[in-house]
Amino acid sequence: METRSSTTSLAHAPRLTVSLLGVLRDVLGFGSRGGRSRWARATQALVAGAAVVTLVVGVRTIFAPSPAGSVPYSATFPQALAVSTAERFAEAYYTWDESDTQAHADALADVMVSGVPRQAGWDGSGKSAAGDAAALGFSIVDASHAIVTVVVSVTGYSGAPGSWREGETVQQALSIPVQVVGPRTWVSGLPAAIGVPDAPQGTPIAPLPQDEATTSATRPVVTAFFRALEGSGAALAGERAERAPGLGGTLAFERLRSWSVHRSDAVRKTGTAVVQWETADGAALEQQYRVVVTRDGDTWNVSAVTAAVGGGTP
Numbered sequence: 001m002e003t004r005s006s007t008t009s010l011a012h013a014p015r016l017t018v019s020l021l022g023v024l025r026d027v028l029g030f031g032s033r034g035g036r037s038r039w040a041r042a043t044q045a046l047v048a049g050a051a052v053v054t055l056v057v058g059v060r061t062i063f064a065p066s067p068a069g070s071v072p073y074s075a076t077f078p079q080a081l082a083v084s085t086a087e088r089f090a091e092a093y094y095t096w097d098e099s100d101t102q103a104h105a106d107a108l109a110d111v112m113v114s115g116v117p118r119q120a121g122w123d124g125s126g127k128s129a130a131g132d133a134a135a136l137g138f139s140i141v142d143a144s145h146a147i148v149t150v151v152v153s154v155t156g157y158s159g160a161p162g163s164w165r166e167g168e169t170v171q172q173a174l175s176i177p178v179q180v181v182g183p184r185t186w187v188s189g190l191p192a193a194i195g196v197p198d199a200p201q202g203t204p205i206a207p208l209p210q211d212e213a214t215t216s217a218t219r220p221v222v223t224a225f226f227r228a229l230e231g232s233g234a235a236l237a238g239e240r241a242e243r244a245p246g247l248g249g250t251l252a253f254e255r256l257r258s259w260s261v262h263r264s265d266a267v268r269k270t271g272t273a274v275v276q277w278e279t280a281d282g283a284a285l286e287q288q289y290r291v292v293v294t295r296d297g298d299t300w301n302v303s304a305v306t307a308a309v310g311g312g313t314p
Contacts, residue, residue, distance in 0.1 A: 073140045081185045085111050086148035086176040087133040089187045094130035094154045099161040113186045127157035127164050144180045171196050209263040218293045218300045223256045225302045226275050237294050237301030251277035269293050272308050
């Protein structure tokens with residue numbers, strides 16, 4: 001079958017060559033007895049040359065296309081799935097009971113690839129419980145592999161089955177290899193215990209210059225806004241007439257502890273508000289907001305409210 005196909009292709013090759021030469025001869029005027037002018041032949045030569053170049057480039061593009069631009073792994077790697085898998089694994093890894101070793105193996109099997117020891121290195125003795133796993137680091141190795149750093153709360157037990165005594169709960173960290181296989185992510189091997197990373201130290205941010213006049217003029221408006229926020233919500237100034245959803249009574253407004261508008265020449269002014277709320281059980285709770293105020297004639301209105309930038313930078 002392959003021999004017949006090759007023979008057929010070769011049989012058509014001379015015919016294709018003859019046809020191409022015929023086109024070039026007609027375009028260039030080769031062999032013409034009519035005697036074309038020099039300018040006509042020169043113009044025809046340019047057109048024919050461009051046609052040949054286009055033909056060659058087209059053939060090369062078909063059989064040897066240019067490689068597509070490379071896409072960074074970070075753009076396609078399913079990071080959220082990988083993190084979720086690593087967190088589930090960390091809790092299952094540090095949760096065991098010698099009276100039911102199968103439960104430990106089953107929990108690990110849900111997130112680990114086959115071929116890894118069914119107990120992932122546990123010798124089958126003692127009792128431990130883990131929870132509140134949270135990923136603190138993520139590093140992509142290649143298109144299919146990543147390393148996730150997870151911190152998990154682990155509670156140890158002493159004694160024996162039937163008389164376990166709960167011990168201290170400590171934070172432990174694991175460096176966990178994760179692999180993408182089809183639509184899922186799996187832990188691809190045994191983890192490595194590492195030290196719990198330290199929290200970054202913040203550097204205080206220098207306060208911005210204050211617009212005292214605007215701060216004084218807008219304080220009543222901002223206070224009224226947060227008072228309304230404790231209930232069904234408060235209106236936001238703007239073309240779309242949006243509303244800030246209310247807290248539904250979960251927190252009660254106590255007072256605006258501080259309010260400062262940053263000095264700027266912009267029409268929209270930005271300020272920082274520290275609000276004291278009261279919880280349902282009577283505890284005081286301070287929170288910090290970034291508030292944008294706008295002026296409509298002589299009236300100031302709140303147009304946006306978000307969390308404020310923290311008091312430090314990593």
